[in-house]
């Protein structure tokens with residue numbers, strides 16, 4: 001009797017739970033793994049040819065599960081819309097077909113920033129760091145070491161919130177301007193480029209920051225290294241290398257989780273781009 005009324009129903013519940021969990025996990029996995037598609041062949045376009053429009057080259061398919069697990073970003077269509085609405089004021093890739101690429105690392109400084117710099121130094125290439133004001137004040141020694149080596153330190157908000165809904169002036173005063181000041185205080189340099197956390201920024205905020213002399217920069221290749229649950233070292237390499245295009249701006253991270261995969265993916269990425277005649281530049285250099 002006990003078996004019939006307690007054990008069997010419990011087994012059925014456990015089975016249903018396992019099926020639901022398994023299906024949910026599989027959906028997340030399928031969403032996260034790189035999805036490649038046919039790219040335009042741009043190899044024979046003259047370097048100085050301007051692009052007709054800016055675009056994000058990596059795909060991100062929105063699923064509600066992403067929001068549950070908290071790793072959703074602004075859709076690539078919206079990033080492209082803003083970049084094409086504010087040419088030169090909001091940028092996601094270089095404006096012509098020169099074989100240049102800018103690697104960017106967000107959310108530091110941290111111990112991973114130092115490990116990343118070690119890799120960059122092996123190949124003698126530059127990169128750009130987008131750091132939050134709060135983290136810069138927490139790790140001023142690391143910030144100073146890297147800034148002193150000549151790497152540009154740019155603005156990535158004060159504490160990495162979703163900011164798109166905030167009043168532009170209030171956002172400037174309480175998040176962006178204070179981060180500029182923190183970076184200036186610690187490194188001696190003032191940022192000229194701003195990257196919104198999650199890529200989340202309103203049109204009004206773009207206009208306001210442009211008036212303050214900051215260019216807003218997101219990305220054309222999202223390495224998805226932030227998704228440590230599913231994206232491994234080889235995935236990062238595959239994503240960044242497959243989406244190679246002139247004027248690429250690559251989103252990567254030097255904090256906000258275990259970034260060993262990012263650090264270790266760098267040699268294969270750098271060697272791939274070098275083999276195809278690309279030059280690594282800072283974001284500022286790419287915008288010229």
Ligand SMILES: [Zn+2]
Nearest residue numbers: 106107197198
């Ligand atoms: Zn970030």
